[in-house]
Amino acid sequence: MSLKAGEIQARLEAKFPGTIVLAQLEAIDPFLVVDQGALLEMGLSLRDDPELAFDTLHCLSAVDYLKEDRIEIVYHLSSLKHRHWIVLKVHLPRVDPKIPTVEKIWPTANWHEREAYDLFGVVFSGHSDPRRIFLPDDWAGHPMRKDWVWPEEWHGIAVKPGKQFAERASEGETLGVGPFD
Amino acid sequence: MGIATTARVYKDLEPDSAYAFKPEDLEDDEMILNMGPQHPSTHGVLRIELKTDGEIVKDARPHIGYLHRNFEKHAENIDYQGVIPFTDRMDYVASMANSLTYALTVEKLMAIEVGERVKSIRVLVSELQRIASHLLAIGTYGMDIGAFTPFLHCFREREKILDLFEWLCGARLLYNFNWVGGVSHDLPEGWTDKVLQFLSEFEPVIDELDDLLSLNKIFTDRTATVGIIPPDLAVAYALSGPNLRGSGIKWDVRREDPYCGYEKYDFEIPVGQGRYGPIGSCWDRYYVRVEEMRQSVRILHQALDKLPAEGDVHEKVPKRVKPNPGEAYARTETPRGELAYFIVSDGGLIPYRVKGRSPCFVSMSIFHEIARGEMIADIIAIIGSLDIVLGEIDR
Amino acid sequence: MKRPDLEAKISNFLSPLVIAGAGGFLVVIALLPKIAEMIRTQLQSALSPTWASVVNIALGVGATVFLLAQLPIFLIWFERKVAAHVQDRLGPMRVGWHGVLQSFADGIKLLFKEDIIPEGADRPLFRIAPVLVIMGAFAAFAVVPWGHGLIISDLNIGLLYIVAITSLGAIGILMAGWASNNKYSLYGGMRSAAQLVAYEIPTALVILVVVIQVGSLSLQDVIASQSDGLWGENRWLLTRMYGLNLIAFVIFFICGLAETNRNPFDIPEAESELVAGFHTEYSGMRFAFFFLAEYGAMWLVAGVAAILFLGGWVGPYFSGPLVFFLKTLFLVFVQMWLRWTLPRLRVDQLLALCWKYLIPITLAVLVAVAGLSVQAS
Numbered sequence: 001m002s003l004k005a006g007e008i009q010a011r012l013e014a015k016f017p018g019t020i021v022l023a024q025l026e027a028i029d030p031f032l033v034v035d036q037g038a039l040l041e042m043g044l045s046l047r048d049d050p051e052l053a054f055d056t057l058h059c060l061s062a063v064d065y066l067k068e069d070r071i072e073i074v075y076h077l078s079s080l081k082h083r084h085w086i087v088l089k090v091h092l093p094r095v096d097p098k099i100p101t102v103e104k105i106w107p108t109a110n111w112h113e114r115e116a117y118d119l120f121g122v123v124f125s126g127h128s129d130p131r132r133i134f135l136p137d138d139w140a141g142h143p144m145r146k147d148w149v150w151p152e153e154w155h156g157i158a159v160k161p162g163k164q165f166a167e168r169a170s171e172g173e174t175l176g177v178g179p180f181d
Numbered sequence: 182m183g184i185a186t187t188a189r190v191y192k193d194l195e196p197d198s199a200y201a202f203k204p205e206d207l208e209d210d211e212m213i214l215n216m217g218p219q220h221p222s223t224h225g226v227l228r229i230e231l232k233t234d235g236e237i238v239k240d241a242r243p244h245i246g247y248l249h250r251n252f253e254k255h256a257e258n259i260d261y262q263g264v265i266p267f268t269d270r271m272d273y274v275a276s277m278a279n280s281l282t283y284a285l286t287v288e289k290l291m292a293i294e295v296g297e298r299v300k301s302i303r304v305l306v307s308e309l310q311r312i313a314s315h316l317l318a319i320g321t322y323g324m325d326i327g328a329f330t331p332f333l334h335c336f337r338e339r340e341k342i343l344d345l346f347e348w349l350c351g352a353r354l355l356y357n358f359n360w361v362g363g364v365s366h367d368l369p370e371g372w373t374d375k376v377l378q379f380l381s382e383f384e385p386v387i388d389e390l391d392d393l394l395s396l397n398k399i400f401t402d403r404t405a406t407v408g409i410i411p412p413d414l415a416v417a418y419a420l421s422g423p424n425l426r427g428s429g430i431k432w433d434v435r436r437e438d439p440y441c442g443y444e445k446y447d448f449e450i451p452v453g454q455g456r457y458g459p460i461g462s463c464w465d466r467y468y469v470r471v472e473e474m475r476q477s478v479r480i481l482h483q484a485l486d487k488l489p490a491e492g493d494v495h496e497k498v499p500k501r502v503k504p505n506p507g508e509a510y511a512r513t514e515t516p517r518g519e520l521a522y523f524i525v526s527d528g529g530l531i532p533y534r535v536k537g538r539s540p541c542f543v544s545m546s547i548f549h550e551i552a553r554g555e556m557i558a559d560i561i562a563i564i565g566s567l568d569i570v571l572g573e574i575d576r
Numbered sequence: 577m578k579r580p581d582l583e584a585k586i587s588n589f590l591s592p593l594v595i596a597g598a599g600g601f602l603v604v605i606a607l608l609p610k611i612a613e614m615i616r617t618q619l620q621s622a623l624s625p626t627w628a629s630v631v632n633i634a635l636g637v638g639a640t641v642f643l644l645a646q647l648p649i650f651l652i653w654f655e656r657k658v659a660a661h662v663q664d665r666l667g668p669m670r671v672g673w674h675g676v677l678q679s680f681a682d683g684i685k686l687l688f689k690e691d692i693i694p695e696g697a698d699r700p701l702f703r704i705a706p707v708l709v710i711m712g713a714f715a716a717f718a719v720v721p722w723g724h725g726l727i728i729s730d731l732n733i734g735l736l737y738i739v740a741i742t743s744l745g746a747i748g749i750l751m752a753g754w755a756s757n758n759k760y761s762l763y764g765g766m767r768s769a770a771q772l773v774a775y776e777i778p779t780a781l782v783i784l785v786v787v788i789q790v791g792s793l794s795l796q797d798v799i800a801s802q803s804d805g806l807w808g809e810n811r812w813l814l815t816r817m818y819g820l821n822l823i824a825f826v827i828f829f830i831c832g833l834a835e836t837n838r839n840p841f842d843i844p845e846a847e848s849e850l851v852a853g854f855h856t857e858y859s860g861m862r863f864a865f866f867f868l869a870e871y872g873a874m875w876l877v878a879g880v881a882a883i884l885f886l887g888g889w890v891g892p893y894f895s896g897p898l899v900f901f902l903k904t905l906f907l908v909f910v911q912m913w914l915r916w917t918l919p920r921l922r923v924d925q926l927l928a929l930c931w932k933y934l935i936p937i938t939l940a941v942l943v944a945v946a947g948l949s950v951q952a953s
Contacts, residue, residue: 028289028509056419059510059538061523074523076510076538080416080432087510108419111546119253134246134575143251169531214759236763236923327839327920333663399840399919557763558843558922 001051002084005030008052016042021091031074031087036099039090043105046077046086053081057102060112062120064094066146071097071120092122094145101127119144201242202232210234216560218247224321224564225571229548231560238560241552243545248575256535261287261361261502264535268522269355271537272573274317277310278515279537280359285440286522287361287502290509298492299363300442304484305376306349306358307441307513308477312383313342314516315470315477322467322565323394326403331394338386341379348372362498373485380478387474395471404467405458408551408563412461418547421540422518423473424567427453427466434514446483448476463566470516470568503530517541517568539573591673594680598650606898609723636728640717648871649679655912662916689860694757697857701755706858706865708748713872716741720879721796722897723889734795735783738880739776742835745873746772749837749844749854752866756857764853767923768837768844774930775834775841781938782828785821785945786813786884799888812887817948820941825885827938829907832877834926836870839915843923878907 003011005025009032013020019038024031034042046054054077063072075088092099101124103109113124114133121142124130131137141148150160202213217228226247232240252271256264268283269276281303288295320335343353350358350366358365394400410420415428425432433450435443451472453465506528512521518540525534544567552560604611615635619628653668653676660667668675693702719734721727731737746769753765787793790801790813804811813821834841844853855866882888882903891899921929 028507031508055416058419058512058519059521059523059536061534061536061538063525063534063536076521076523080430083437106419107417108543108546111542115542119251132246134249134251136246143254212759323919327842328918329659330663330916333665337664393917394919397919399921402925403919403922556922556924558920 002082003051004084005032005086008032008084008086011049011052012042012045015045029076029085029087031089033089033091036090036092039088040100040102040105042088043102047105051082053079054086055080057106057108057112058085060102060109060116062116062122062144064120064144064146066094069094071122073099073116073122075102097122098125099123100125103127118142121145201230201244202240207232208234211239214557224569225574227545227564227569227571227574229560229564231552231557233557236556236558238552238555238557241549241560243548245545245571245574248571250576252537252576253535256532258531260530261504261532264532265360266355266357268537269357270572271539271576272515272517272520272541272570273354274570275310275314275516276355277306277358278314278513278520280357281307281441282511282513282515282520283522283535284359284361285513286509286511286524287504289511290504290507290524290526291361291499291502293362293497293499295363295497296492296494297442298489299494299497301484301488302364302368302494303359303441304443304446305368305481305488306346306364308481308484309342309345309376311477311516312474313339315474316342318470318516318565318568319390319394319467322568323400325561325565326400328394328397328400331390334386334390334393338383341382345372345375345379348375360498361502363494363496365494367494373488376481377485380481384475384478387471387478390471395468401457401464403558404562404566405456405462405464407555407559408463408466408566409459410461410547410551414547414550415461418550419543420518420547421543422514422516423466423469424518424540424544426451426469427566428461429453429455429465434512434519438512440511440513445487446480448480451476463562466566466568473516501530503528512538515540517570517573518544520573537573537576539576541567541569541571541573542576545569545574587672587677591676594672594676598676601646602898602901605722605901606896608726608897612723612726633728636726637718640728641714644714644717644872644875647875648868649683651871651875651908652679652682652867654909658909658912659916662913683864686860686864691862692857692859694857696757698755698757701751702857703862705748705752705755706862706869708751709745710748710865710869710872712742712745712748713869713876715744716876717872719795720876720883721799721888722900724895726889726897727796730794730796732792732794735787735793735798738876739780739783742873742876743772743776745835745869752858753854756854758857761854761856764844764856768854770923771834771837771841771844771926771930774927775831775934778827778930778934778938779831779835781935781942782824782831783884785824785938785942788942788946788949789813789816789821795883795888798883799890802887803890806892812885812890814885817945820945820948821885823937824941824945825881827934827941828881828884829877829910830934831930832881833911833914834930836873836877836911838870838874838911840918840921841926842915842920843926874908874911875904878904878911881907 009020009023009025012032016038019035019042020032021035022033046052056078057075058078059076061074063074065072071092071094073090073092076085077088078085090099099122101109101113103113110129111133113127114129114131116122117124117130118132118134119142132139135143139154140151152160200213204213207213211232211234214231214233215228216231218226228244228247230242230244231238252267255267259267265280265283268279271279316335316339320332323331346356347353348369349372350356410424410428412428412430415425415430421432429452431450431452436450451469453460453469455462455465456468457464504526506526508523508525510521510523512519520540521538523536523538524532527533548563548567552563555563616632619631623631656678657667657675668678671678671681693699716738718728719731719737721730749768749772750765753761753768786798790798792798802812806812806815814825815821837844855863858866879900882900886903889895889897889900
């Protein structure tokens with residue numbers, strides 16, 4: 001039986017009172033911002049509760065909000081049985097972000113978390129294989145961060161590319177013009 | 182390992198941690214074998230490190246990242262329509278599906294509703310792309326198992342589809358076709374007749390493929406007892422598409438969460454039934470793809486019938502794609518599984534964050550679970566049955 | 577597409593020569609008994625008997641070696657054309673008229689390639705391995721008869737000699753796999769050793785089936801016992817024994833495929849798994865040796881199958897080397913056809929097929945044939 005986001009929130013608040021920091025149910029994809037400490041228990045409950053049955057972690061993404069000085073980990077959960085969705089978010093500080101791993105609950109999180117570590121520098125405590133996944137193991141830095149600076153070279157190979165759109169836009173070039181203007 | 186060039190420009194490129202298995206931990210008869218990154222059958226630049234005891238694999242660890250272009254960082258520097266060619270290059274075998282998913286996500290973000298003709302064209306093109314992608318998957322899978330001929334028969338048919346696409350939008354493999362709010366070109370005069378002609382030539386080929394490859398005893402012996410993914414493991418690892426359906430779970434986004442008008446089309450969802458071995462074997466996943474091609478032909482006939490004669494494909498394309506601040510997440514059923522994009526917009530012309538959730542990334546993460554205890558020849562069979570494209574795994 | 581002038585000129589000049597050469601080849605094969613008879617009488621009148629026979633044998637060896645050197649050139653072109661037409665395409669078309677110069681072009685290319693020996697490879701073994709493999713394939717032709725009296729040496733243990741000599745190939749492959757200092761080659765060599773050793777047993781048992789019916793290990797005697805063609809008391813072995821010989825023929829053919837490492841048994845050189853198996857590290861002329869050995873062994877297996885079951889050079893309407901040539905060519909064509917149609921067996925399935933299925937069936941056929949032969953005599 002497919003539940004709405006509000007009902008899911010109500011169930012979670014009943015079980016774990018005070019852990020939902022923020023709830024945005026009118027957004028295009030309704031989401032709940034939860035506390036880091038309650039994440040594991042909430043995840044187990046979301047998966048094992050027969051009425052919620054969130055058996056699939058569809059996507060685990062990290063978003064870097066430079067201006068608000070936080071990194072968000074976004075969990076898109078879905079249920080094959082009941083066909084409903086919920087989005088959970090956890091806010092982490094940008095400096096030294098740490099969060100417990102959910103790979104014991106949803107094994108698919110293993111590689112997603114390795115990607116978040118590789119590209120954003122988020123450390124997932126308790127992870128079975130905390131290695132970089134895309135970049136070479138001795139790469140310095142985490143490229144998807146907004147304040148990441150291109151290094152000049154790596155092992156003697158020149159790495160830094162030419163000017164990107166953002167830089168050209170800040171220099172006054174008109175961008176974002178569509179094909180019908 | 183290392184790159185053997187005559188002039189050694191790159192200083193000491195190989196860090197110790199490039200190997201997950203250490204020679205000190207090996208037992209008496211075991212050997213560490215590297216498959217890839219250059220290898221005839223690993224569908225791209227994939228490196229698999231095997232710890233083998235004779236022919237039997239004790240442990241397997243895939244290493245990816247050889248094709249990592251960090252498309253997500255590029256997407257943060259280009260306007261919304263300009264990201265579409267980048268999405269094409271993610272899964273370069275089925276690019277229509279990628280750009281469709283991205284366009285749907287941005288349209289969800291901006292609450293754009295496209296017209297009926299655009300929806301029909303998108304369905305036509307998606308299903309043709311599904312057939313083309315499955316033909317490639319089936320052909321290369323046969324070649325991995327050692328049957329060289331179905332590869333060429335499949336590619337002959339795939340050529341016809343690629344010719345159709347070239348006529349439609351000018352490109353054979355990377356189309357930039359699905360735009361936010363519409364498609365790039367309308368169907369040319371006579372295109373639908375050519376599609377009908379192709380479909381009439383194509384249906385006997387699927388039956389021929391059954392005789393030649395799918396029901397061949399050597400092929401079923403090689404694949405039907407190998408790479409078993411039990412349904413609960415499949416769900417735990419968030420598999421989707423033919424990989425999930427091969428394990429017996431009837432789940433198709435086109436039926437569950439329809440987009441582009443798929444609720445109006447009548448088609449079946451093929452599921453692995455364990456005909457020659459346990460459910461969830463490589464053969465089940467492979468045969469789900471063959472059956473899906475048949476269903477795609479059915480959908481194509483219906484889409485051609487239902488195609489509205491009138492409609493401007495550029496009608497809803499916004500002059501400037503500038504969504505309100507917010508986030509959107511949309512998914513579609515690509516030939517490889519459920520592809521989804523998570524787009525965060527800060528109200529500007531350039532997306533703030535684009536995350537592509539690729540089905541092959543998720544499929545590859547199950548590999549070390551199902552590869553234990555199999556033989557080296559089976560490793561190739563398993564990789565082929567998961568149908569991975571490295572462009573999508575590495576992004 | 578307009579081809580550059582020089583290329584067109586060379587092609588237009590050489591293609592008719594090659595085709596005429598092939599035609600002339602066939603004519604020589606057809607007329608071989610008469611030519612051999614002429615040479616024999618000339619020698620006997622000119623030299624003493626010992627010297628005459630020595631020169632005769634030397635000419636026979638020379639002719640066989642010449643033939644075995646020319647055959648792969650034709651067989652490579654033939655295989656590529658068969659492969660292409662099975663796969664719904666055309667094959668080599670540009671290098672000469674319908675690609676007839678392709679093998680020559682490939683041979684010249686291989687001659688010019690750099691001879692690379694990997695750094696940690698065992699150099700003596702690396703060099704000897706192709707020689708052993710080619711020896712195993714070509715030396716067996718010493719006892720293969722092309723016509724009445726057209727045989728280098730009619731050993732009275734001919735079949736035993738063939739089985740023994742072809743085992744040398746296994747050693748060569750194992751050497752190649754080990755000496756390359758490459759894990760993939762090692763896998764290929766190991767698999768090949770297991771496969772070849774296993775499949776010699778059904779081969780030998782099937783040969784026993786034939787020997788029981790013929791009463792001799794000599795190949796000329798085997799053919800003499802099939803001298804009546806398709807009907808009659810001494811007809812082809814394939815049609816005798818109420819179909820048991822047909823089973824034996826099929827088993828022999830399967831074992832022959834396994835002995836020459838052809839698909840569906842080409843696990844040792846499995847292109848999609850082990851890059852190129854035991855000959856990964858070989859380049860240029862050394863690789864060409866393995867290639868030649870494969871085609872030579874293919875021809876040998878087809879030829880021996882034709883001799884044992886299809887009557888060799890005794891045909892239904894006329895006899896002679898041409899008949900043998902055509903029968904062997906047909907069986908080689910069947911081998912190629914199977915290669916491009918069937919997938920590959922995994923190594924444990926391959927060995928299970930041999931030990932669990934082929935050997936019991938062959939033993940049963942052997943017992944049945946022995947029983948029927950005793951009853952008949």
